[in-house]
Amino acid sequence: MCGRYTLLTDAQQLAAEFGLAEAVAFVQRYNIAPTQEVPVVRILQDAAGQEMAVIRQQEPGGERRLDVLRWGLVPHWSRDPKPVFRMINARAETVATQPAFRDAFRRRRCIVPASGFFEWQRLMKDGKEVKLPHYIRRRDGRPLALAGLWDRWQGADGVVVESFTIVTCEANELVRSLHDRMPVILDRADYGLWLDPASRPEDLLGLLRPCPAEWLMEGRVNPVVNNPRNDVPDCISDLP
DNA sequence: CCAGACGTTGTT
């Protein structure tokens, strides 16, 4: 599962990691929650759904850009711009066939950059359930590339809402003690394949598996992160 | 994901 994460990487680092055409400034975030607007990496297509041929010749797949989208997918056919259901995650196992995701999986994939993500460990203490937040990040300090899907919703009055969801898979050995699901974390060598609108579904499905546990490290953090209103550095302060 | 609220009426 992935329901909260951070983005602390600076614009230059992010541009280098993801091969962005332009280093776009954005706000550093310690506590990103569903429904909020956050930057994602994607390749835009023209209205006909074709990549722009000129750009494609120079850069396979087209230009990688950083755009701000809403977390919680609103399918283009929704009556409402607010999803009736909380589509903040999409299961890797069914993403190619579920009506809400399959179009996006075929042609509108993105990478959700994150410095780390949170998982809550549920424990019973004195007969009451407590939720202990844990923070998971890469050992090598690089940002995480979370596999995402996006869509564009347009209302009758012309209002446009662009939104995204994070693909999940079964948890690896490191995350399993906290939860049985985790976000799909892409290898740097696979960024191009995932982002290229022309990639074949059968190749893409091979990427949707848990990353090696050795990539990651994990530790308990301050419960101040539990409240999404607290977007402060304490959210990732380590607890013994 | 967690925190916090949790109503009714009539009209479009």
Place this chain on the structure above:
DNA sequence: GTCTGG
């Protein structure tokens, strides 16, 4: 318990 807001 269940839904909405962040």
Place this chain on the structure above:
DNA sequence: CCAGACGTTGTT
């Protein structure tokens, strides 16, 4: 044909 659904998680 039209109407209605379209999702994930965790918990029971």
Place this chain on the structure above:
DNA sequence: GTCTGG
């Protein structure tokens, strides 16, 4: 938009 159920 597209599929399923009636």
